Amino acid sequence: MTDKILKVKNGDTVGSVNDLLKDLLNSKKVQALLVMQEVPSKAMAFPVLISNPDKLNSNVFAPVLPVSTASIISKITKIESSSKPIGVVMRSCQIRALIELVKLNQANIDNIVIIGIDCLGTYPVNVYSDFPENTTPTNYLLSNFPKNSNDIKYLRSACKSCKDPIPINADLLIGLYDMNPKKELLIQINSDKGKKLIEGIKLDSAKDTKNREISVKNIREEKNKNRIDFIKEGGKIKGIDALAKFFDKCINCHNCMKVCPICYCKECLFDSSVFNLEANKYIGKAEKKGLFKMPNDSLLFHTTRMNHMVVSCVGCGLCEQACPSDIPLMEIIIPIGENAQKEFDYSPGIDIEKKIPMVIYKEDEYQEVGEK
């Protein structure tokens, strides 16, 4: 499919994208759009579901991810799939999360058109709302682009070591890499859904995209390097004592679970009464060790949560952002996730047809486990 170019008017990247989105709403190709829009104080941006083009004043590039857009799509489509088309502008990690949720029967994208944007990374919410530089976070990021992401200040650690900042499985892609965002943006059509969406909207054809391929390759390599460092570092956390030390600041608030797009349970097992023991058992434990830290199930919570979600972990880093104790969760989640996914030869959020490893039984798999 031919790629298109969106000309940026007056250097207003955000405004030009908004014009395009308004055109989409006006053309009735989508009934509503889910996009990031800044709150009136401009201190934060949240996803909003917009149906009236006049109300659209979004900022798709706002470099912040306060909530998981994938979880929001799940919320919208879980009970029944949308009867009318909804467009949703998403970052790559959230698209991956959405694909996982579809596999887990927690979201339905039959009538959802995914508009992906090349991700330049996001800032932690507190940095975004109280930005230390003399400009808006969006402008700061766009004007610093295309620097090496390690050189861009304030980016979240998850973003620095992103699995892939280029959206896969997006019907339409708004491209930044190898573009000058002050002048023009790439509009890539990846599916029939995407093609239908921009039919009738006047856009120039793009010239060859060879250079883009190179810069995409470069950015992927750069992020991958960071990931490898993470995995190396994380590999040093070994044994129950190191693990306990890593999580010793945990206040058992379960925020990480609440923001995680993959944690989809209606009620977490750890919020239930399964781990509540009788008094004599608590006393028994205290007697055995002499002392017994309470709450008692925080480490078990983290290991169980990891056991449940790591193979599907898309590396969005929302858990780390939500942690009130500033536990650097990505340092452990990324290495465990990567290794677990490698073990099962599984990449979350890539292939919607591939079943998650948990439900596939292979007779000759892990024969060595349990033998020694």
Place this chain on the structure above:
Amino acid sequence: MVTIVIDSKKYETNPDETVLEVAQKNNIFIPTLCHHPVIEPYSVCRLCVVEVTQGGKTWLTTSCNLKIIDGMEIKTVTQRIQRARKVLMELYLARCPQSDFLKEFALKLGVKETRFESKSDIDTQCILCGMCVRVCDQVMGVSALGFANRGVNREVMNPFDKFSEVCMTCGACAFVCPTQCINLSDLSRNKPEPLINEFNAGLNNRSAIYVPFPQAIPNVPVIDKEACMYYLNGTCKACEKFCEKDALKHDQNDQEIRINVGSVIVSPGFDNYIPPRGDSYGYKVYPNVLTSIEFERMLSASGPYGGHIQRISDGNQPKKIAWLQCVGSRDESCNKPYCSSVCCMYATKEAVIAKEHEPGLETHIYFMDLRSFGKDFEKYYNKAKEEYGVVYRRCRIPRVEQDIKTKNLKIGYVDDEGKVKDETYDMVVLSVGLQPCNALGDLSKILDVNLNQYGFVETSPFFKTLTSRKGIYSSGTVTEPKDIPESVTQASAAAVEAAKDISVARGTEIIEKIYPEEIDISNKYPRIGVFVCHCGINIAGVVDVKKVVKSAETFPHVVYAEETIYACSQDSLENIKNKIKELDLNRIVVSSCTPRTHEPLFKDTLREAGLNPHLFEMANIRDQNSWVHKNEPEAATEKAVDAVRMAVSKASKLYPVHHFQTPVTQSTLVIGGGIAGMTSALAIADQGYKVFIVENESELGGHLKNIYMGIDKEKPQDLLRETIKNIKNHSNIELFINTKIDSVSGYIGNFNTKLKSKNNKDIKEIKHGVIVVATGGIPYEPVEYQYGKDKNIIKQTDFEKELFDNKSYLKNLKEVVMIQCVGSRNSDHPYCSRICCSQALKNALKLKEINPEVNIFVLYRDIRTYGFKEDMLYSKARKKGIIFIRFNEDDEPKVNLHQDKISVKTIDLILGQNVILHPDKLVLSTGIIPRDNSEITQKLKIPLNEDKFFAEAHVKLRPVDFSTDGIYLCGLAHSPRFIEESILQAKATGARAATILSKPYLETKGNIAHITSRNCAGCKLCIDVCSYDAIEFDEEKRIVKVNEILCQGCGACSAVCPSGVSQQNTFTKKQVISMIDACLE
């Protein structure tokens, strides 16, 4: 009862016991070298000295003959005792410096060396304990041995130092000798013959009272009357003294029991062929030549070598093993002209397992034709070759030679290029064939059934369970050598025949057990009773049961704990019931053996006492404890305490589970009207149940319509006509032709199926309890070998029709070529079609009969005429001059057409030269391929295998069942097979179906899963992992639901459910986690 204090601990005991006996019972170690429970104490070794305090006096005395007096105080370890024992031990060491046993025993007592000088002229290991003398006198009652001389010259010998006339060569003296210094051949004129352990194929020995094999049913010992000294000489009975339950009754006699039966099934199995001693393979002469049965026992973890492969000659691990196929099979010289059908596969299996046991082992199999004709067998054979590196060499080995020194074995063989080579092996395994069992001769006379020319039970041509006598049926290898799946299938088929004869009496002799009404425990606190079992000495010999009971008493909710010698004995069960009533217990924990065998018994006891049977928990402190921790009694006791604590903890969280019942619709849907479908329908209908047959096509018959001749004189078309007639006349059968399955809903016992006529006009709904899938297979339509380009290139099935019609041109044929494996055993169809070899030979022989002058060439890869077909077809064909030329898969024959003349070019592998044939007729032996089963698969939710045939629940154990309950499988839809084999499967489905249809209702299992709907996120992971199709998705509520009838309680859904919504009764998260917590407490 008297009280005695041993090492400051009180024990209550019988007054007539000795101190040593009490100590041994309570696991208190007192060393002794002259004590044995079956002989009178003699107090000669003096090692069992203890310190006795009574009436203010303290002295040392031997404990083995010390009778207990009330209030006696005993110390077993003091400095004084140790000093005494040490001196004694040193004296023993000085007397017998050679004895390893004594050295080890001394170490146990802390004695490393002796201070006394050994007398160089005494070279004995005898410590003069006199056990041999006493056992001979007191137990065996013959006194063949005695002491002679006095003082330093005292020794044990036969009277006058001559072979004793009264010695029975029983070996009791050698058995009790602590230092193992008695050599029976020094004492007895007779050569002692150890009793061969039959189950281990003679690789080791057994005693005269023994459990025949670990899985024996019933699992109780038997006495070998031909070896037991009591039955031979009226002496011994030592075993009685060991049995705490007095279960040994030597006065039991053989009884003749008369029972009236409606039908008989003969299924005595086979004997394996035993190569004659001194034949050219050297079996029983060369120690490292074994039969496959012996090797099988060697491989077994429960076998004589614990699964370790070792040479008999030196115990070394072999590096290279050869298997020689067809020993006692396909061999007219030993009167075994038939193929034993199973040896190719078992040799392959043994080679693969041996390689898994000992990585780096080389395994070579010498064979003539590799007969991997069963379902998925070809795949296994290829895997053995390619993945495991098992080497296959096509050569029948004439002789095995042994190197006298090394005991290695040399084999000469001819390789693929025709060169004679030889190779040396550490071990040779003879793949022995199957022969009729020894007992069959007499049995057949008693039963008055005919045996066939090979000595197996003669069966009706198409109905392999019918013997020559009405009402007597036969199954398994007694009718023809066969593998496990076929045996199991035939067994079910025999069962259906037997059941049919007596179906009018079904259910008339059942006595229903009546249980008291269940006690409501919903408002009661857990009151747990714990029963810890000794299991004779099985548990109590290692685990300190008393300590376990003491600990159990302290666990939360435990109201009562006690020990019991055998928890499963009738009086103990009665006791459990009484205690439940007496103490108002509402949860029971039995700490004993495995729930696999005994849980049902205890659960039933709970029901009898009015408790819900699922308020029961078992802690296995035998199989997983005392048996495996024999040498660590203290740790074992601690582990047992933990196990009981875990069980108690879980028990406190148990809740009553009730079983639901659903009625069964007593009718069957048979899908497919071929011979398999029709036979299945008749088998079920004859038992009195309604059957619906649905056939896609306009007439019945399926693939059988293409088969005109049997292997012998059978007439397939007559069979077809007869079967169709029976179907049409049967009042229980309703037939739908030109009909398809539209939809199937429901589950076992209650299916609901919509049938649609082919023109889509009529839709009919039927209700039924079970389904038989007999959708058949289809003949392969070849694309290779120029098929379709010349009228003289035809398929084997078409050729069969021409032979049957006795077409006139057949007489004029000069040369006919048959090519085998067309569309089989290749990359498109990697399986063997099983029937084509026999079909080709059957037709070739028929052609020879019509036209004896014709030259017939059969181009083949392996001839797979298994069973009697080997003799009836292959041998006969060769004798009639039919020429067989083998080709390799990667070098298939080339067929060329030139001006209507066919030429076939192939390499003769023996000559190593091209052969060009110009047949008048080229016949292609095409196989069977599966139908497009995708629709049925989806509608019934049943699986296909890799080759797209249906996949049964278990290849060996459930060959005609699907893993989804209530759906059965037979005929070509299962895999390619002969008519009679399809019929057996079909009959087997009849038996399997009756297990459901004969019940008025089905009951759920107890430990099934249930879903907490409130928290179900509807992710469907559980649906993916459920093997039994027991979980459905409720589209409206967007949650899953368990079908309680289909659920088998495997727990896979509970394991996969992230939020713990799917919980398995009796294994809920709460229960399991509480066990883990209790374990870590």
